[in-house]
Amino acid sequence: MALELYMDLLSAPCRAVYIFSKKHDIPFTFQFVDLLKGHPYNKEYIKINPLRKLPSLKDGKFVLTESVAILYYLCRKYSAPLHWYPPDLHTRARVEEFMAWQHTAFQLPMKRIVWLKLLIPKITGEEVSAEKIDHAVAEVKNSLQLFEKKFLQDKMFITGDQISLADLVAVVEMMQPMAANYNAFLNSSKLAEWLMRVELSIGSGLFREAHNRLMQLADWDFSTLDPLVKEKICEFQEKYL
């Protein structure tokens, strides 16, 4: 049986795995696990991934979660061009450094903006306080500044002249707030130029295709949202917002 990837392209980590797989013509079956319909909580999916998170990879009997682990796995198994995950000690370390840092410093703030500016208001019908939003925006701006200073600096890509897994993971995370009409690339020409380079390296068609569902999120009819998803959102809100 071919490789199966369980994903919903609303999720940034899923987009990273999707783009990488398509870019390298890795044969896989796209198993759509609809976040908006609460599918991660279905019995069938829980059997695949008891942690109920996306993405998941299933390679025969082998099941793997966590997009970073999946990307490393795919890189190695399918012998992706070396620049994606360079063998040089220092260059590789830079990729690993970003991949570790981004979990808390990058992914969370980017997600938070979407929750506060789009999802919570659409689901509960109540606007989130300006103060909370301002704080979340400040956090995103801080993350972006750190990204520019620590990782991108004056290079074309994070590791130098070529795209790597780090750029891929970074770009999909930075695209997330677009769903809430927040353009993370607006205030920095450096980031905007980097985005263009990354998009070109990936291929504009693939990049756009991967982000289609995200860009349409605001137009989705939230009144049809699965009640279980609503419940999970409220839990998430309490914990992280």
Place this chain on the structure above:
Amino acid sequence: MGLELYLDLLSQPCRAVYIFAKKNGIPFELRTVDLIKGALPVCHPRVQTDGTKSCETGFLALQGGAQAMEGSAFSSHHLPCRTLPGQHLSDAFAQVNPLKKVPVLKDGDFILRESVAILLYLTHKYKVPDYWYPQDLQARARVDEYLAWQHTTLRRSCLRALWHKVMFPVFLGEPVSPQTLAATLAELDVNLQLLEDEFLQNKAFLAGPHISLADLVAITELMHPVGAGCQVFEGRPKLAAWRNRVEAAVGEDLFREAHEIILKAKDCPPADPTTKQKLMPRILAII
């Protein structure tokens, strides 16, 4: 200058790096950082021609965050070590996020943060035994999977447990509501269960029959709430057995040495008002 590791053993990720380096006989110079005091490292101050003492590694630049990524900036800042008057603890320190500025690896001009990246760097550079980060595709993926998962889950719970149970009330003199503490401990419980059910399962170690980076990272995290007096292993015989195996694989003496500081966390004296004032906003931003 050889490998330098900037560590404060109060910090979970630092302990993992410390144990790994010592266990594998990796030669390094320990630069002890005291996060709480926000002090400069206990390294070797030398007296300059003008009589001021300076730290040969310019640690203050390191604390400045972004600057530390540039090797040249790092080595060009020579600042007094421990003789720095209060008013100079300014912008660089003002940005210090004490719980995220360690560990740091410095290998010549190369500076690396993030404990997972540091552990992987040491693994690649020093050719450690295969079981730490197996060559086998799927075995390695299991280690990567745990190392990725733990950032926002177990690490978060363990950090919050320590701060809500001990550091806020005892060290900072800031009371924590019973509800907040209960919520934190409940979250820790959930993550401990996930650790057992989804990662450990019926294996000897998290990624298979041998110890790996995953176990090292996990155990050093769990010692945080243990240091806070939480009964992490009580009622969890599977996890307790795993802990014993990990400790045996690491070596009891090394394990004890690495955890000496955290196990005394409950007994730390209260912070003085200036330290408290400086630390509070930064801590609140992360906890």
